[in-house]
Amino acid sequence: MSTTARKAGFGSVLWDYLTTVDHKKIAILYLIGGFFFFILGGLEAMLIRIQLIVPDNDFLSAQFYNEVLTMHGTTMIFLAAMPLLFALMNIAVPLQIGARDVAFPFVNSLGFWLFFFGGVMLNVSWFVTGAPDAGWTSYAPLSIFSEGHGVDFYSIGLQIAGFGTLMAGINFIVTIVNMRAPGMTYMRMPLFTWTTLIASVLILFAFPALTVGLFQLTFDRLFGANFFNPELGGNAIIWEHLFWIFGHPEVYILILPAFGVFSEVIPTFAKKRLFGYSSMVFATVLIAFFGFMVWAHHMFTVGLGPIANSIFAVATMAIAVPTGIKIFNWLFTLWGGSIRLTSPMVFALGFIPTFTIGGMTGVMLASAAADYQYHDSYFVVAHFHYVIVGGTVLGIFAGLIYWWPKMFGTLLNEKLNHWFFWLFFIGFHLTFFFQHFLGLMGMPRRYWVFGEGQGLDTFNFISTIGAFLMAVGTIVFVYNMVMTQVKGKKVSGDPWDARTLEWAIPSPPPFYNFKQLPLVRGLDPLWIEKTEGNGKMQPAEPLGDIHMPNNSFVPFVMSLGLFIAGFGVMFQGSYWFLAAIGFGLFFGSMIYRSFKDDLGYHIHKEDLEDEKGDGSNG
Amino acid sequence: MKGWMSKLKAISALIVLSLVLSGCGEPFLSALQPKGEGSEMIFDLMILSIVIMLFVFVVVMVIYTFVIIKYRRKKDDDPNFIPKQTEGNHALETLWTVIPIILLIILAVPTIQYTFALADTSPEVNEEGEEEDSLWINVTGAQYWWHFEYEGLEVSTSQELYIPTDRKVYLSMTSQDVIHSFWVPTIAGKMDVNPTGNTNEMTLLAKEEDVYWGKCAELCGPSHSLMDFKVVAVSPGEFEQWVQDMQGVTGEEVPESATAQEGQQLFADNCMTCHAIGADPNKMGPNLTNFGDRTKLAGVEDYNKKNIVEWIQTKGKDMKPGNLMTSAPYELSDEEASKIAEYLMTLSPSDITTENAEDGVYKDSDLSSLFPEEEEETEEENGENTEEQGNEENTEQTNEENNEEQTDDQ
Amino acid sequence: MADNTNSTSEKQQFYRKKHKEEMKHHVLTFVMMIAFTLIAFGLVMADVSAMFTIPIILIMAAVQVAFQLYYFMHLNQEGHEMPALMIYSGIFAAFLTILALTTIVWW
Amino acid sequence: MADDMLKSENLPQNPERATLEGRNKFMGFWFFLGGETVLFASLFGTYLALKNSNAQGPSAEEIFGLELVFIMTIVLLTSSLTSVYAMYHMKNNDFKKMQLWIGITVLLGLIFLGFEIYEFYHYVHGYEFGYTTSAFSSAFYTLVGFHGAHVAFGLGWFLSLMIRNSKRGINLYNAPKFYIASLYWHFIDVVWVFIFTVVYLMGKVG
Numbered sequence A: 001m002s003t004t005a006r007k008a009g010f011g012s013v014l015w016d017y018l019t020t021v022d023h024k025k026i027a028i029l030y031l032i033g034g035f036f037f038f039i040l041g042g043l044e045a046m047l048i049r050i051q052l053i054v055p056d057n058d059f060l061s062a063q064f065y066n067e068v069l070t071m072h073g074t075t076m077i078f079l080a081a082m083p084l085l086f087a088l089m090n091i092a093v094p095l096q097i098g099a100r101d102v103a104f105p106f107v108n109s110l111g112f113w114l115f116f117f118g119g120v121m122l123n124v125s126w127f128v129t130g131a132p133d134a135g136w137t138s139y140a141p142l143s144i145f146s147e148g149h150g151v152d153f154y155s156i157g158l159q160i161a162g163f164g165t166l167m168a169g170i171n172f173i174v175t176i177v178n179m180r181a182p183g184m185t186y187m188r189m190p191l192f193t194w195t196t197l198i199a200s201v202l203i204l205f206a207f208p209a210l211t212v213g214l215f216q217l218t219f220d221r222l223f224g225a226n227f228f229n230p231e232l233g234g235n236a237i238i239w240e241h242l243f244w245i246f247g248h249p250e251v252y253i254l255i256l257p258a259f260g261v262f263s264e265v266i267p268t269f270a271k272k273r274l275f276g277y278s279s280m281v282f283a284t285v286l287i288a289f290f291g292f293m294v295w296a297h298h299m300f301t302v303g304l305g306p307i308a309n310s311i312f313a314v315a316t317m318a319i320a321v322p323t324g325i326k327i328f329n330w331l332f333t334l335w336g337g338s339i340r341l342t343s344p345m346v347f348a349l350g351f352i353p354t355f356t357i358g359g360m361t362g363v364m365l366a367s368a369a370a371d372y373q374y375h376d377s378y379f380v381v382a383h384f385h386y387v388i389v390g391g392t393v394l395g396i397f398a399g400l401i402y403w404w405p406k407m408f409g410t411l412l413n414e415k416l417n418h419w420f421f422w423l424f425f426i427g428f429h430l431t432f433f434f435q436h437f438l439g440l441m442g443m444p445r446r447y448w449v450f451g452e453g454q455g456l457d458t459f460n461f462i463s464t465i466g467a468f469l470m471a472v473g474t475i476v477f478v479y480n481m482v483m484t485q486v487k488g489k490k491v492s493g494d495p496w497d498a499r500t501l502e503w504a505i506p507s508p509p510p511f512y513n514f515k516q517l518p519l520v521r522g523l524d525p526l527w528i529e530k531t532e533g534n535g536k537m538q539p540a541e542p543l544g545d546i547h548m549p550n551n552s553f554v555p556f557v558m559s560l561g562l563f564i565a566g567f568g569v570m571f572q573g574s575y576w577f578l579a580a581i582g583f584g585l586f587f588g589s590m591i592y593r594s595f596k597d598d599l600g601y602h603i604h605k606e607d608l609e610d611e612k613g614d615g616s617n618g
Numbered sequence B: 001m002k003g004w005m006s007k008l009k010a011i012s013a014l015i016v017l018s019l020v021l022s023g024c025g026e027p028f029l030s031a032l033q034p035k036g037e038g039s040e041m042i043f044d045l046m047i048l049s050i051v052i053m054l055f056v057f058v059v060v061m062v063i064y065t066f067v068i069i070k071y072r073r074k075k076d077d078d079p080n081f082i083p084k085q086t087e088g089n090h091a092l093e094t095l096w097t098v099i100p101i102i103l104l105i106i107l108a109v110p111t112i113q114y115t116f117a118l119a120d121t122s123p124e125v126n127e128e129g130e131e132e133d134s135l136w137i138n139v140t141g142a143q144y145w146w147h148f149e150y151e152g153l154e155v156s157t158s159q160e161l162y163i164p165t166d167r168k169v170y171l172s173m174t175s176q177d178v179i180h181s182f183w184v185p186t187i188a189g190k191m192d193v194n195p196t197g198n199t200n201e202m203t204l205l206a207k208e209e210d211v212y213w214g215k216c217a218e219l220c221g222p223s224h225s226l227m228d229f230k231v232v233a234v235s236p237g238e239f240e241q242w243v244q245d246m247q248g249v250t251g252e253e254v255p256e257s258a259t260a261q262e263g264q265q266l267f268a269d270n271c272m273t274c275h276a277i278g279a280d281p282n283k284m285g286p287n288l289t290n291f292g293d294r295t296k297l298a299g300v301e302d303y304n305k306k307n308i309v310e311w312i313q314t315k316g317k318d319m320k321p322g323n324l325m326t327s328a329p330y331e332l333s334d335e336e337a338s339k340i341a342e343y344l345m346t347l348s349p350s351d352i353t354t355e356n357a358e359d360g361v362y363k364d365s366d367l368s369s370l371f372p373e374e375e376e377e378t379e380e381e382n383g384e385n386t387e388e389q390g391n392e393e394n395t396e397q398t399n400e401e402n403n404e405e406q407t408d409d410q
Numbered sequence C: 001m002a003d004n005t006n007s008t009s010e011k012q013q014f015y016r017k018k019h020k021e022e023m024k025h026h027v028l029t030f031v032m033m034i035a036f037t038l039i040a041f042g043l044v045m046a047d048v049s050a051m052f053t054i055p056i057i058l059i060m061a062a063v064q065v066a067f068q069l070y071y072f073m074h075l076n077q078e079g080h081e082m083p084a085l086m087i088y089s090g091i092f093a094a095f096l097t098i099l100a101l102t103t104i105v106w107w
Numbered sequence D: 001m002a003d004d005m006l007k008s009e010n011l012p013q014n015p016e017r018a019t020l021e022g023r024n025k026f027m028g029f030w031f032f033l034g035g036e037t038v039l040f041a042s043l044f045g046t047y048l049a050l051k052n053s054n055a056q057g058p059s060a061e062e063i064f065g066l067e068l069v070f071i072m073t074i075v076l077l078t079s080s081l082t083s084v085y086a087m088y089h090m091k092n093n094d095f096k097k098m099q100l101w102i103g104i105t106v107l108l109g110l111i112f113l114g115f116e117i118y119e120f121y122h123y124v125h126g127y128e129f130g131y132t133t134s135a136f137s138s139a140f141y142t143l144v145g146f147h148g149a150h151v152a153f154g155l156g157w158f159l160s161l162m163i164r165n166s167k168r169g170i171n172l173y174n175a176p177k178f179y180i181a182s183l184y185w186h187f188i189d190v191v192w193v194f195i196f197t198v199v200y201l202m203g204k205v206g
């Protein structure tokens, strides 16, 4: 029943990935999907920057610029950053807590395919009546008036991808709550696991607001509802609230896992235990908690009134405190350590000052009165690229390089990684540092052109040059990834001399992860065994049968169903049959799934004994 | 409060001024060269926050640089060296919790004060402690232009907003289609205009005469970036003059040249469904009462006849993509368009134009002629559909009185 | 891992009794809920002043829901700590959402 | 172990949480309900924001007839109790009775849904209160309709469980499924309690 075909042909490999429920393979799927969309979003960013290289440029048309801008933001946030984070979570979290898989392998796969088809849906818009053009925030009523089907693709595509995200979120919470290895108490969990847990909780409570907002948008546009229609009593502010009730927690969904990555990378390469572990956990929870009470800082200029603005301003500033705790804890983890400047570490070190700047401009934005100047100017663009690129994206790259051996069993070329880092890092600061000033000098964001003689030329020019450097850096990295896989030089289970459980098993791990579940004796379990034991994890259970889930093609079909149904709902009329087919596939798959027992299968003890000893679990 | 804020400012002046005033942006657009009450208050707040942030950044960077240099593993270090595994340090952890809290309180207090101060739309009070009359202007955002109605004065303009200096001007703001945001960086922050019945209020107080550039700051469609406007701040006397001149316009005035007269007729036939001259409430398209005095055509294009003709002939299709004039049904020959342009360029009812925003003549005025006693009630009602109600009765009186004043002045 | 499935009939008997006990609570809960619904309905039908009615019916709805969660859905039983935590968090987020949408949408 | 899961003898006390899979389902579903809370809160919030925005259309006070809604409430509350009975019998490993009580629950759910459809029909045809009439109507139908869709989904769920397992008893594999379906049903009831109060009762009070 197992589909681990040896030396399989392309067809069977493809089939294997289409049906896989193994978290390690799903991680690779997320990586491929996410990286593809990252390049796409990056290309869109390049179009933006080329358009803005000189004043009054007409490289892109006004309408097309808005489409590119919207798709850049949407793609990067929903289709690049989040999936790449899910790739890291999928590869690392089950291994870090000593589990054989996630709680719901089937749902894990469903989550991926929903994201994938949602992303494809969004991008199909380029070829059908044009892409969404109302900004990634899609403020009504502009989004209601927007012609063509662009915004419909936005609302339906994000809806589908959003379901996937929600499922992935629930899956990780349950996995972490229920499936930790013996001895792995909450306060012994690695920080990446912690931040995954908290980010997933944020997903759980933030995405439903987006779901409702998107439904309202869809219903307004396609079924004549009047949520945001001023003429029949609707109110566009509702959309803004719902979007930001989701949107602000979303940015912490993006940053917390990155914080987690750095909290793994820094201790590993400083060869020191994480400084202030419990305050790190506490800070994470606090950030998440505050994260739900600050959304209106995106709406300071909407006119909510000074009382609301003040409350939200103060609540927003409060987040600086737990974040500061984290920054200083990292610094003091480095303090007294033995720092190795490997490429993941260099990314982590690049992150600290960059994110601090981004966070500081965040606090400046939080000052409500001052935000009347900053809001919707390039100052905000600079702020969020500093935190997103300087935080999330650097975190993703650090994590990707760090866990690359676990995913593929190979090690990326360090030298090229350093080249990548410096090109990307310098390019980044060139691109975005000067945008702070552009904003203060009076350049609003989402501007297709800026005029001559307004003093905005130089900084825009520098910014574009910087973006090119980032692109070159990215190309170096893509080259590195490809070449590493082509060479395919295998590495050991623990190439970084690391501290957590995932490094106790081979790279890449066998499909059942742990032959015997390990016994966890404290924080950084592998480190403990290295310094106090024989360097190997002790088993917590006798060798026994391992229960494994079956592969399934159903997730793919279900997602495809929603994808098809989306078109039916969008085009209506004679296309309703598509909706019928799509929903038929979707609900049909559900019924099929519920009628067919999925009990999984067992790897027998004897077969496990036959497997070559990997030197990990005794 | 003001006291220690300015002290802080003094300390930081060296660091920040060099940074900020080193020609950052153009004086008519940059938020870093504030020339209005709102922008100055915000600028104070910015400086305060930048000082705090620089402090934090320096602390972080000092530790950061130190650790990296000191604790990097050097070539000749023992690779098996195991550093001490510290769990944490309560004193330190408390320190970096408490200090940021203090810093944030320092920032939060003026933030709240200024947030309330900037939201304050109560009337100004003069030296004797009496409330002064407030000049309310109804601002309407539309794709992709701005409309301004001076409440109670029967004056409408578009694209270029004339205001008196040193006097608070009160804006009551809505949108007639999608959300826009009204931003004049040099004199005030920004405020959204909402289409769904939520009227926003803000104030402008320009401290120097100048033409300030305004921008639309909320994505509103393809020509979002072309939705520029100007705020023309003139001395109160000049402003008073301007209002009176504008009030005199009916739209019936016959221009001198014959071509312009023909243009006027063509304009009436083709354009009046959307455009108004005089205080007509029509705001399908910009009000063109003082179109002859515009510094820019449609907010962004250079103002010259060639461009105006092109605008009329192409209906602004390429000059402002997606603009709503493209739905105008007319067909005109080049010649006709040129005649219209000729006519439009004669529309200059007042001697007070953007050029006057530089000198200080007509300085003395308290604008009292603009606020006859009877009008006080109408101020209360601002907000909802003011232009129809209330003002009608007052018009005639206002005009009469204005005319009297005018003669007085001379 | 599974609960110890020691199934002496004695134990079975004990569980059955326990379940019965629980079931009694459930029926009681149900009666309360019906009663509350009736009262709320009655208040509105009787046209009692809105200032009085609205808070009362809202509180009664909240109490009913608490009963559902705690008794029907066993949120008070052991093994429900995490679910309870998540439901509270959800209620917290829900509360903020509703508060915002009822206060700062129109002005 | 896999085969053990399908035996219906010797069920432990809480069969829905006896296996890791069961515990996962149980936890996961509860968490999902936490998310649903926010989902419905967003719908309620929107409704409350728009409930007076009836434009030219009918207002809440004009159209709502409380009697029918009251009966619907009682029906749904009762169905919540019947599903508790079903779980009671599940824990006692009495499959037949469990199926019976689930059957009753489904029946009550159908009655509820029928009333709701009748109610909507009545609004649309009696008062010209359609989905597109006003912001209020859109918000009303979306909120109540979302609930209705949840009910419909729950019915389908219960039915497919009943049919699928009709030939075999309660076992460790299907007990969690029955259990979470009943949790879902209670949750729908919880939501309705608020719809009854916030939409109908408060709509009448004004």
Ligand code: HEA
Binding pocket: A137, A251, A252, A254, A255, A297, A298, A316, A317, A319, A320, A321, A323, A324, A325, A327, A355, A356, A357, A358, A359, A360, A361, A362, A363, A365, A366, A367, A371, A374, A375, A376, A380, A383, A384, A387, A388, A391, A392, B053, B056, B060, B099, B100, B101, B103, B104
């Ligand atoms: C990863 C994503 C991410 C992160 C982590 C943050 C973090 C923060 N953001 Fe940001 N933000 C965005 C992504 C993010 N943001 C995006 C995408 C937008 C724009 C959306 C759009 O409109 O399209 C935005 C917009 C945005 C706005 C709205 C601006 C506007 O549109 O007018 C505001 C306003 O308050 C804000 C504030 C903050 C604050 C206070 C933090 C804080 O969490 C930062 C905390 C960190 C620090 C402060 C640094 C470290 C701390 C110390 C060293 C301790 C000492 C520090 C002090 C005492 C100050 N952000």
Ligand code: HEA
Binding pocket: A038, A039, A041, A042, A043, A045, A046, A048, A049, A069, A070, A072, A073, A074, A076, A077, A080, A081, A134, A135, A136, A137, A381, A385, A388, A389, A393, A431, A444, A445, A446, A447, A448, A467, A470, A471, A472, A474, A475, A478
């Ligand atoms: C995760 C989030 C994310 C990321 C990573 C980025 C990355 C970048 N963004 Fe960002 N951006 C947003 C999220 C993000 N952005 C959002 C949310 C908005 C707001 C949208 C809105 O207003 O609605 C925005 C808006 C935004 C603007 C403002 C546009 C405007 O307001 O008019 C600009 C302008 O400079 C910009 C630039 C960039 C650049 C240069 C990068 C660079 O970092 C990109 C670097 C990556 C590459 C350059 C990769 C390209 C690779 C190649 C070209 C390789 C070639 C191909 C192969 C090897 C096959 N972005």
Ligand code: CUA
Binding pocket: B141, B142, B143, B144, B179, B180, B181, B216, B217, B218, B219, B220, B221, B223, B224, B225, B227
């Ligand atoms: Cu109007 Cu942008």
Ligand SMILES: [Cu+2]
Binding pocket: A247, A248, A251, A294, A295, A297, A298
């Ligand atoms: Cu935010």
